[in-house]
Ligand code: SF4
C-alpha cells in the first residue's frame with residue numbers, strides 16, 4: 001500500500017463529480033435546513049473552500065477545483081491550513097470505504113504520481 005508523498009496535487013486540483021452550481025445549490029439548501037444530516041451531505045460543506053477551475057467532460061471526475069486552504073510550509077512543502085479539521089473527504093482520500101461504486105481494480109488516486117497508486 002502506498003502513502004502520501006505530499007506533492008500537493010490533490011489540494012491544488014481537487015477533482016469532483018459535482019459541478020459548482022450543484023455544490024452551491026446543495027450548500028445553500030443545507031444551510032437553511034435543520035433536517036439535513038451534515039455527515040451525509042459533507043461533500044456539500046466543502047463548497048465554501050473550493051474555487052472552480054475548469055471542466056473536462058472526458059474524465060470520470062470532470063470538475064476541477066482549487067482549495068483555498070492549500071498552503072506551503074516555511075520550507076516550501078505543500079500543506080493544509082486546516083489540517084486538524086479538514087473534511088472527511090480529505091482525511092479518507094483516496095480510500096472512501098463507504099463508496100461502493102468505485103472500481104477498486106483501478107488506480108486508487110486520479111493523480112499521476114500519487115503515492116497511493118504505488119505498491
Ligand atoms: S496527490 Fe497523492 S501523493 Fe500527492 S498530496 Fe495528494 S494524496 Fe499525497
Ligand code: SF4
Nearest residue numbers: 011067069070080090
Ligand atoms: S482542506 Fe486541506 S487537505 Fe483538504 S483539499 Fe484543502 S488543503 Fe487539501
